[in-house]
Amino acid sequence: QVLLQESGPGLVKPSETLSLTCSVSGGSISGNYWSWIRQPPGKGLEWIGYIYYSGATNYNPSLKSRVTISVDTSKNQFSLYLTSVTAADTAVYYCARDIQTSGWYIDSWGQGTLVTVSS
Amino acid sequence: DIQMTQSPSSLSASVGDRVTITCRASQSISPYLNWYQQKPGKAPKLLIYGASNLQSGVPSRFSGSGSGTDFTLTINSLQPEDFATYHCQQTYSTPTFGQGTKLEIK
Secondary structure, three states: EEEEEEEOOOOOOOOOEEEEEEEEEEEOOOOOOOEEEEEEOOOEEEEEEEEEEOOOEEEEOOOOOEEEEEEOOOEEEEEEEOOOOOHHHEEEEEEEEEEEEOEEEEEEEEEEEEEEOOO | OOEEEEOOOOEEEEOOOOOEEEEOOOOOOOOOOEEEEEEEOOOOOOEEEEOOOOOOOOOOOEEEEEEEEEEEEEEEEHHHOOOOOOEEEEOOOEEEOOOOOEEOOO
16 A cells, blocks of 8 residues: 655745655555645645656646646655745645546545645 | 535534535536545545545445536445545546535534
8 A cells, every 4th residue: 555745844934935745655656646735724625736757747727837746756756846835825735646547536645744834 | 627516515414324415517527526535634535436436445335426517425324434524526627626515423
């Protein structure tokens, strides 16, 4: 069973860049799609984007100008970078594995990490 | 963006009840509709994918149906561990989620 674990700062200042890394264990990052999803406190889920192990990406158009997702297959990790953050970016950030063979859905999630944007 | 509207937003039910949660899309999305269960402080868990396919390990009291723009999640014989928030998600285009349905104990 694949396990995912998010890591990174829990507090980011406004206008700075949010950086998170997801470490994948129990399986290879190769051959799969990997996503980031976020959930503001008390609100619904928002898909941020995904990366294929080859490096191909697909981002939510609403965030595309500020988002970069990268992958490091040698470390079995992928990362999220969100620039120019504001308080509206405060959320629990989840990394996840996508299945895109029989439809498209998320079958494995990290535990989530709360990132607060505040000075 | 495709908008997903869940109803009801909250629901009270008793152990043993049968409940149905509805998700409506702003355009046809068949069959790219998934259902997730989320408990407080935890990540979502996949229940149903492709509108009606039960994820491995998920109890058979959960079922999904629907097509086009209208989909339902049904839980037969509610168990104490089923009280949670349920989210639908469309993956026909840029993925979007419903606002969630909170299922509470009556």
